[in-house]
Amino acid sequence: MDNFAFVIHPLNPKQDVARKYPHLAKILPTPLIHFFSRFWPPVYLSHVTGVRSEATGKEIEGWLLACPFTARQMLRLPPQTAYKKIVQTGHLAQRLGARILGLGAFTSVVGDGGVTIARRLNIPVTTGRSLTVAVAVEALQGAARRKGIRPERATAAVVGATGSIGSACAELLAPGVAELVLIGRRESHLAQVRARAEAAGVRLVRTSTHIEDIRRADMVLTATSAARPIIRPQHLKHGAVVCDVARPRDVSPQVARERDDVLLIDGGVVDVPGEVDFGFDFGLPPGKAYACMAETMVLALEGRYESYSLGKQIRGEEAREIAQLAHKHGFRISG
Numbered sequence: 001m002d003n004f005a006f007v008i009h010p011l012n013p014k015q016d017v018a019r020k021y022p023h024l025a026k027i028l029p030t031p032l033i034h035f036f037s038r039f040w041p042p043v044y045l046s047h048v049t050g051v052r053s054e055a056t057g058k059e060i061e062g063w064l065l066a067c068p069f070t071a072r073q074m075l076r077l078p079p080q081t082a083y084k085k086i087v088q089t090g091h092l093a094q095r096l097g098a099r100i101l102g103l104g105a106f107t108s109v110v111g112d113g114g115v116t117i118a119r120r121l122n123i124p125v126t127t128g129r130s131l132t133v134a135v136a137v138e139a140l141q142g143a144a145r146r147k148g149i150r151p152e153r154a155t156a157a158v159v160g161a162t163g164s165i166g167s168a169c170a171e172l173l174a175p176g177v178a179e180l181v182l183i184g185r186r187e188s189h190l191a192q193v194r195a196r197a198e199a200a201g202v203r204l205v206r207t208s209t210h211i212e213d214i215r216r217a218d219m220v221l222t223a224t225s226a227a228r229p230i231i232r233p234q235h236l237k238h239g240a241v242v243c244d245v246a247r248p249r250d251v252s253p254q255v256a257r258e259r260d261d262v263l264l265i266d267g268g269v270v271d272v273p274g275e276v277d278f279g280f281d282f283g284l285p286p287g288k289a290y291a292c293m294a295e296t297m298v299l300a301l302e303g304r305y306e307s308y309s310l311g312k313q314i315r316g317e318e319a320r321e322i323a324q325l326a327h328k329h330g331f332r333i334s335g
């Protein structure tokens with residue numbers, strides 16, 4: 001049977017460790033979880049069944065594996081240390097017979113975006129970012145329309161615009177909005193994304209290093225690796241639509257509590273075709289997956305055992321291609 005393996009890791013240490021080790025999570029304080037996770041080996045989580053293509057009827061199986069590092073550790077440790085543990089997790093996937101490996105959340109952010117990891121394994125690797133980009137942009141546009149915002153007349157902001165996901169989202173959003181605001185930390189990098197958006201046909205583009213400048217935006221897409229909330233209620237325009245792709249999330253929980261006028265959507269979540277059983281609760285409702293997981297599944301359904309979405313630059317064509325294949329097999333943006 002065609003198959004895949006997918007690597008996840010704890011985003012919220014206490015809560016996520018409790019999903020696998022409830023007793024341990026009860027007794028260990030968070031700093032100790034961070035400490036011990038450095039020495040913890042990769043963890044087999046579950047066997048995934050029931051993913052079935054709507055187009056071909058083909059069914060695939062998979063495995064969920066955990067790389068024990070938290071997002072904070074992956075940001076702080078030297079990339080080589082993170083690579084080592086992710087590659088060990090990849091070896092576990094190989095032993096299970098996996099034919100392609102997907103990298104979730106910060107396992108794809110760290111270092112060179114999967115290139116080194118792919119080089120050290122004998123199976124192809126995907127970061128899943130192409131489908132994440134396509135799904136996030138489509139979800140934001142759809143949510144805006146449902147809220148009565150016409151994207152072609154609206155101002156859209158991309159936060160983390162210099163990142164891999166952010167810059168590709170800027171390219172895809174560019175031709176369909178009246179104005180694009182690119183928010184990043186470094187002007188020199190923002191200039192490159194501005195050029196990319198201009199080449200894609202944006203009408204008006206501004207760049208800024210101040211998060212406060214999203215206040216002019218009707219639509220906001222955020223995808224930073226800050227690993228903590230950076231968007232607060234006071235930053236958002238009245239009636240804005242916000243798509244948060246980041247894991248851990250960029251948008252503070254205060255926004256949902258204090259801003260009834262704002263529509264906040266989870267970027268990069270899809271409904272999986274068939275009757276999928278993940279065999280493990282990784283935090284989404286049943287039947288739903290992150291788009292990066294879905295990209296791994298789509299490649300397995302296609303029998304395309306080749307590395308995809310590697311490196312820091314995600315190309316618009318790759319995002320469009322994988323979105324088309326995902327749609328063909330029956331993956332749908334989650335309501």
Ligand SMILES: NC(=O)c1ccc[n+]([C@@H]2O[C@H](COP(=O)([O-])OP(=O)(O)OC[C@H]3O[C@@H](n4cnc5c(N)ncnc54)[C@H](OP(=O)(O)O)[C@@H]3O)[C@@H](O)[C@H]2O)c1
Pocket residue numbers: 104105106108109127128129132160161162163164165166184185186189223224225226227230245246247248267268269290291292293312
């Ligand atoms: N939902 C999904 O399916 C899915 C899939 C894959 C990834 N993700 C998530 O998407 C996010 C971005 O991933 P990526 O691959 O695009 O990462 P990336 O290429 O490393 O880009 C991260 C961006 O965040 C910016 N940034 C980092 N810390 C920041 C801070 N404190 N304040 C403001 N900006 C900050 C970086 O700015 P500089 O350029 O200045 O460093 C960079 O532009 C991550 O949270 C990841 O977990 C989600």
